[in-house]
Amino acid sequence: MKTKFIAFLAVIVMTGCASQPDYRQASNGGFGYTESKLSETQYRVHFKGRGSDKSKAMDYAMYRSAELTLLKGYDWFVVTDRETMVDKERVQTSPQVGFSQRYARVTECGVITCRTSYHPTTQFESGIFV
Template identity: 40%
Template sequence: MNDRQKMGGGLAILTAFALALAGCVSATPYQPDIPGQRVSGGYSETQLADNRFRVSFSGNCLTSRDRVEGYLMYRAAELTLEQGYDWFLILDRLTEREARTYVHPDPLYRPWFGSEYVYWRPHWRYYREGLGWRTWHPERGNPFWTERVRVSTIEEFEAHAEITTHTGPAPADEERAFDARRVIADLEPSIERPAGGGGGMC
């Protein structure tokens, strides 16, 4: 691989990394998940029966798991009130994590022994916390040149819950049952909406 090819490969990786960050201007606010928004992600729901719904919230790469799960809970409560009910029961819940790792080589790095001997380099393995054992081959460098490489990991979380909605007081002996108005009141101070967004339901 010549120097021009190396530089092209490095730029391709940087371009892919930049595209992955394109929807990460800021953390996903509390908003419906609509394509083409300035900040990607948001809530969505599917009605499965008269009082049964699947609620989801997806966050971008700047949105923490806690925020995604909190916004999901808030949307479940908000949806319950919108449908004319008082409390909801969580039947099932799942949080998915998507992680993409990018390696950014220095396209201008030149080994002291010359690029024509690039295939002379042996293969090495090293341990990176959170990633486990990694292998570096001649085209990507090895532990002696790890200072020439930066590893970036992008995480995105999406949470889902299946709920049923009900009227009257929530049963005190059911830990999966939540009073919708209580949830709204508790979580409202932590809800960040898009610029110009309105307040929450009461």
């Protein structure tokens, strides 16, 4: 019974160590904060977060800005520009086959006027996404 408890406790401790906190310094383009020095008193702070919670990422960027301000010995900071980007890309991994219909626009111009017409074109599509 004692060995089962110790094994259970070891699994719990290892699971807690394996998960990384959301707020941390990014390494190799991963999730977390990075900053770059623009001038003696200006820095650019980036925060790349998991998921699509924009407000959480903005809060962490502001938090890092405040930390950086205190580390450099300043009392306050100013946000001069703010940009938020959410990347939601879903890739379908199954093979796809299908037809699509599009309209080609053809404009023919003469001496006096131009005439625009639309012609339907059918396209066969197939793809395997890797």
